[in-house]
Amino acid sequence: MTKHEIEITVNGRKRRLTVKPNDLLLNVIREDLVLTGTKYGCGIGECAACTVLMEGKPVLACMILAVAAHGKNITTIEGLADGDKLAPVQQAFIDHGAIQCGFCTPGMVLTSHALLNENPDPSEEEIRDYLRGNYCRCTGYTAIVKAVQSCAKKNQ
């Protein structure tokens, strides 16, 4: 397999990497860049634990070839806070106890963040719909939905 030089912008920082055609973006993020907030869950696009934002939109890093991410802007959970200041949705997850084991949390937070960018005033139904692919096996979702709801413009 011919290796490829790629350049991706991860959390605002340009990274140059050499990857094989069958390297997955998830493994490059976790192993080469040591950003282990992005989780390996099912590996087949069912659970969304590996969600990252690509050009601001949620995508699943376990199904993306790293070589195909060349030139893209990627945000992982490590890049959401502004220095020590958490993004509003991150703080809301803490305030509402929307975390138990924490495995789904990075994907859940990133997907919620994208929803709020797209739709600053989502209803409960819209939140549940947007997050329907992000599986959480602990919380029962109620606290997660409440956390996202608290970030809606009308509740600020």
Add this chain to the structure above:
Amino acid sequence: MHVNTRIMPVEFEYLEPKTKAEALEMLAKYDNVKVLAGGTDLIVKLKTGADIKVDYMMNVKEIEELNYIKLEDNLVKIGAVTPLSTIENNEIINKYLPILSEAIKAMAAIAVRNMGTIGGNLCNSSPAGDTIPPLTVYDAKLILAGKQGTKEVSVEEFITGPGKNVLAQDEMLVEVVVPAPKENTGAAFIKKTRVKADISKINTAVLMERVEDKCVNCRIAMGSVAAKVVRILPAEEAVRGQKVDLNLCQKAAQIVSDEIKPIDDNRSTAEYRKEIARVIVEDAMKIAWQRSGGEKIND
């Protein structure tokens, strides 16, 4: 066999054409090229050990000229690599092909719809593919391109069986062309799943064209009941030219239920599918009729 989905076990060379012409040249030049769009089906299949021969992976998602939605001469044209999430939120689609948007919104998760493309859903050619029944009843044509030129096929001609279609090794799907439905036409899409993000146990799309209280044209497509999405012609025939009322909807729905020959599989049983087909077709007809401007049909 143990499957490790942490890695991509298959080895291949990577190609990334930037134009349609470049992609067609690569298809003609190399053997065993697999076209990669969103990867939400292909990557999973390769990870889980599907028997797919791939020496070259050709990523078509960077071909900007195949990413568009436009209305031209009363035809809605969608580029093959247009992401599903772009289509579901597009004004032209919502106005002219609302059930395509509804069907996409009912698919998978937002992340999957951001990755997946309409061309990918069609070329994956699943009997359960949710864009296929809407495109079938809207009478969509698919434009297939090869180095020799292009050809046009209907969705029904395109898909030949589970995961199978008429694409030759050196061809690719480049555009979906859908005639804008006439005035007084209504359509509906219904799918049944265990939880919302699931693959369909069964799905249906119904389109009805109305003149006063009669349906002059009816198309009914069913997914997950055969080796490919099928139209139920005897049911369509029973509706055509008739005054639409509850009786007619129930009669047509019964014909659908009698005609289909579903199987038992992971997601559902033949028995359930035959039963529920009757219910969802009746419901879809009622919705389609009301959307065509027809009077609401009460039970």
